[in-house]
Amino acid sequence: MSAADIAGAALVVVGVLFFLSGTLGLLRFPDIYTRIHALTKADNLGLGLICLGSAVQSGSLLTALKLLLVWILVLLAAAAGASLIAQTAHERGIRPWERQE
Amino acid sequence: MVLFDLILGLLLVVLVQKCLSVTDLFGAVISFMAFGLLMAVAWVRLEAPDIALAEAAIGSGLTGALLFSTLGRLPHSEARQPIASRTVGSGPGYWLAAGFWWVSIMLLSVAFFLSLLELQAPGLGGYLQERLSESGVLNPVTAVLLNFRSLDTVMEIAVLLLAVAVVWSLGTVGWPAKQKLSLPLLVGLVRLLTPVFLLVAFSLLWRGNHAPGGAFPSGAVLAAASILLLLAGKTIRIYPLTMFWLRWVLAAGLLVFVLAGMSLMFAGYGFLVYPEQWAGTMILIIEVSAGVSIGAMLMALYIGGEPDFHAG
Amino acid sequence: MTAYYLILAGVILAMAFHGLMTRANLLRKLMALNIFTSAVFLFLVALARMAEPLDPIPHAMVLTGIVVTVSTTAVGLVLLLKLYRRTGSLTLQSADDD
């Protein structure tokens, strides 16, 4: 196993951890706004790390560029999707959660 | 990897269970879409990348969009309504039919599982490999779809066109569709993504020759692009003339396919028998026209009725 | 491994059949029908994987089937909406023998 393989695998594992925390946030956070927050932020970072890890492992520039494109497209879609969900929720009059004293 | 398959299977079963018995329809539709996506993973595991593409784009993606747009047209209460625990039918006729089904299916499933032991699956893979070079393309699935068993594909495109005709016969939709929210972000995103969609559709079409891809995934990508345009409020005004062109675009895929087959027949080769040196080119022409038509047909199915230019 | 997928297909078939028979809601019936179809396709593709070498003909059959299923599902959903507008209910009345 080369150094690149190990580095790639490590990056993928870290990426998966970010996905896990994002999922945890989706399940545990109190309202839609915070959930979106957890999901988009953590998952996008996680995906970025997984793409990076796979790119390192593949060792080919073309594949790496394709993976970069994948990440950018998902980033765009996730950002737009999250903002659409939040906007719709806001217009439906769903109030952001506040800590009860 | 066995562990991976086990988890995948378990998830599929759980999702089916959720889809069919979760309390509200919205949740059921979500489970259904997740089921579709995991099926795409299963296709990859079974070394069927073509199907994985089609499942992700058409099976799960477009069906999901169809289900969601249906839910959106139902009142909110209906989408969130819990399952009513009443029986499906009543009367002796119903129970007779239901009983017949239950007994026969129980017997059948036992026999079915036992009969799995007998399957040898000889397959035609080897035979197909020998003849692949004569087909004009390098991807065996494309070769089967557009050359060896092209008759099935003609009829399949006919089914799609027929579905559009049936949907149109059931009613019209007001046009242009009204947008409730103004979503500048979506408009911007769509503006950015449309060229990407076109590029991907084209590349899928081109790749179909030698790798997974082809007219159907490509058409699904085109349909996705046009559905996004619709959602962003980018509708064109419909006039009689636009309807005229729309009808021809919808019909083009089938027409080109059938007429190509017929002209080959009148040229003396036989129905849908491509002369070997032209096979690649003919398949490409047929695929391009089919891809565009399929995109239009899938979009028409999503719209769910004949666009009505009087209502707009 | 393919045997596993064959059995998985059988299990999903049975579940989808149960759903198709017992659920009154038409949208659920349509989804059950779709899942049933997916299971049949899974069966076919698992068979293709079993063959040596890999057999692409079931792949082509399943691709055809997927497109056919989308077409029928679209028709079913439009029919369901029309019915809902008429009757205000997502269930079918039992077959009347008049």
Next chain:
Amino acid sequence: MADWIPVVIIFGPLLAAVLVFTQTVRGVTATLVTGGILLIGLVALGGEVSGQGPWLTWQPGGWPVPLGLRWQADFFSVAMLAMTFLVAVSGGLFAIGFLPAAMPSAARHFWTLWLFTWAAMNSLLLAADLFNIYVGLELMALAAVGLISLTRETEALQAAMRYFLVTLFGSMLYLLGVALLYGQYGMLDQAALAAVIEHGLANGVAAVLMTLGLLVKTALFPVHFWLPSAHGKAPVPVSALLSAVVVAVCFFVMYRLWSGLFFVFLAERPAMVLGAIGLASILWGGMQALRQQRLKMIVAYSTIAQFGYVMLVFPVFVADGAAFLAWHGTAMMVLAHGLAKASLFFAAGCLSIAHGHDRIRELTGGGGRLGWVWLAFALAAASIVGLPPSGGFVGKWWLLQAAVLGEAWFWVVVMVLAALLTGSYMYRGLEAAWRPAPPVEAVRPVPAIMVAVTLFCAVGSVAMGFLAVPLEGFLGRTFQPLPIAGG
């Protein structure tokens, strides 16, 4: 072999449907022109079959069998295609009068769907490949759903939805059976499979699954429940097409499977089961038809009973006797039933346009053209019941003869009872015609073309009895269920 014949027969209506869809051609024109072209194709096909028969095969795509697929035709296919042609064209002519009166807004879509159905039926009648049959079944089912729901009335929509769910489920069962067969042999061509198939659990399950799927579509007893509402609530020409041909095509596919591919399985017991399903359908359909208050519903229920009768071919077939006679009888019965059933639905349509309803008790009176309609109804009913010299009589007579020769006495009794049952419910329909009543004033005029078509189909169904001898000659005295596997 003339390559163009099956292409014209299948893709003629399909191209016409597409042209009507794009609104370049008017529906009526397209249907009639297609009819003309198809007539040439059918005559040519008949000539080829009788010249080079009993079987013709074609390879669309030009690939040999395990890789490519085939079309096949024998004289039964030709006869079925001809019956489809007659019903499709006369239904089209009937619709010229019917559509403006009954559903002017749906006329535009009617023709597209009509031509699509026609193409689907023709492709099923010629298909030799099991998967191609699946695609054809889906095409036909979808077109039929569209046709049933054309009126957009609540009941029609419900009937269409029920038909949709049931028939697609049937298609899936069929496909699952095909998948099992493919898993065993890696082939999809019927003749090629028939050459290698042997007894075995997987094959048996495949046979049961495919038969179940097709039974659902043929609306036989335990799975018949969708038919009365679908055929009763659909527009009249549609009911005629569905009851006369669509159901018959599904039976045809099943018959082809059992007389060819699954012929090794057609022993005593499976044949008894198929016969029992037929018997149950006869009883249930007949009883229900006796209870109906509407003319159209009687006709719809009689479809279940009549196809139950047709199913009796299987037990007679295995009884040692004259298999070819049973086969001839079935062919004749399905063909005569097609024309007669179309005529009965047309007559019901004429009457309900004239009276504004089709409640049997109130259909009395009404002279003029309605007399012709009742005459057509009586003739068609005679053919359905099996009175000599109608086509229905010849079919049932041959089947009965085969049963007697095979000493299948139980089935002989069933056939005689079934004929009595059919007679009594058909009489109920006719009763109104000869009950004396003062002429009703408020009878609306019925377009002449509708009456003419109704009468034409009825006369055709009776006259088929006189064609018995040539038909028998064409079908041949040898029973060869499938073409040679090599093609």
